[in-house]
Amino acid sequence: MAQFSLYQEESQPSPWHRTWEEFRSSHVAFAGFIVxxxxxFVSLFAPLVAPYDPLQQNIDALLVPPSWEPNGTVSHLFGTDALGRDVFSRIMYGCRVTFGSSVLLVLIAMLVGVTIGTIAGMTSGVRSSVINHTLDALMAIPTLLIAIIIVAILGTGLVNSMWAITLALIPQFIHHTRSFVRSEMKKEYILASRLDGAKPVQLFFHSVLPNMIEMLVVQGSLALSVAVIDISALGFLNLGAQPPLPELGVILADGLDVAYVAPWNVGLPGLTIFLMVLAINIVGDGLRSALRRRLTH
Known part of the structure; x- marks a missing residue:
């Protein structure tokens, strides 16, 4: 039997639901989210949707133009390279390597950076001052240069380049987390929690971390775009992923030898990197705006 309610209760959406509604109201941000x-999707299911093996060579189909060219064919949507490998399949696998590696290393850098930054922000004295000045010095150096120096020490390869970029990104998360935590620790709600007997771990998870989401979204999206560019740049410079591994930077470097004859071997992977970085930045900016609008409403 249905229960009768005398009062009409107004349903209040959850904070995450309000954030999604604010984000979806921006058409540009939602378009970036779709891209x-x-x-x-391509990164997760490339082996299932790619029409060819990215390493399969075909001497009977060397430098076939893309399908929209007069001499192109639908069987090779983006054409082939100098070894007869399907460019469309190589770009799909390249997105899997580049984007997947970037997401993994940013998550590791964020976890380590937020942990160290929180400890530094909740402490004071000489240790906190030394960490702050050291990080300021490291942040003055571009992440790509730091990654190149670390790769020169560890050696070339995709795994070493991922470790190098992770180590280069960690100081940024530590610096921003430390500054944020240091400013939050001076606010009244933190003082009230301390008077209630909250321990530092409880202060972080229940008081500081919920207010840190916007900062983490901004820094995470920025770090992800930097990671995509750095992994591609190291692969392009033959310091990261090594041929024949289909990584977008490696694919771009391989296409330089035939750029005048087959410009699609350079233009298509370069356009993919551009669209990937653009989509990450648009989504990150849209999430930041949605979080701010949710808090002001």
Whole structure:
């Protein structure tokens, strides 16, 4: 039997539901979200949807133009390279390597950076001052240069380049987390929690971390775009992923030898990197705006 309610209760959406509604109201941000979701789908299911093996060579189909060219064919949508490998399949696998590696290393850098930054922000004295000045010095150096120096020490390869970029990104998360935690610790709600007997771990998870989401979204999206560019740059410079591994930077470097004869071997992977970075930045900016509008409403 249905229960009768005398008072009409107004349903209040959850904070995450309000954030999604604010984000979806921006058409540009939602379009970037769709593009980024497409890259995520390709990264996860590239072996299932790619029409060819990215390493399969075909001497009977060397430098076939893309399908929209007069001499192109639908069987090779983006054409082939100098070894007869399907460019469309190589780009799909390249998104899997580049985007997947970037997401993994940013998550590791964020976890380590937020942990160290929180400890530094909740402490004071000489240790906190030394960490702050050291990080300021490291942040003055571009992440790509730090990554190149670390790769020169560890050696070339995709795994070493991922470790190098992770180590280069950690100081940024530590610096921003420390500054945020230091400012939050001076606010009244933190003082009230301390008077209630809250321990530092409880202060972080129940008081500081919920207010840190916006900062983490901004820094995470920025770090993800930097990671995509750095992994591609190291692969392009032959310091990261090594041929024949289909990584977008490696594919771009391989296409330089035939750029005048087959410009699609350079233009298509370069356009993919551009769209990936653009989508990440648009989504990150849209999430930041949605979080701010949710808090002001």
């Amino acid at each position: 980024l979701g497409l890259f995520l």
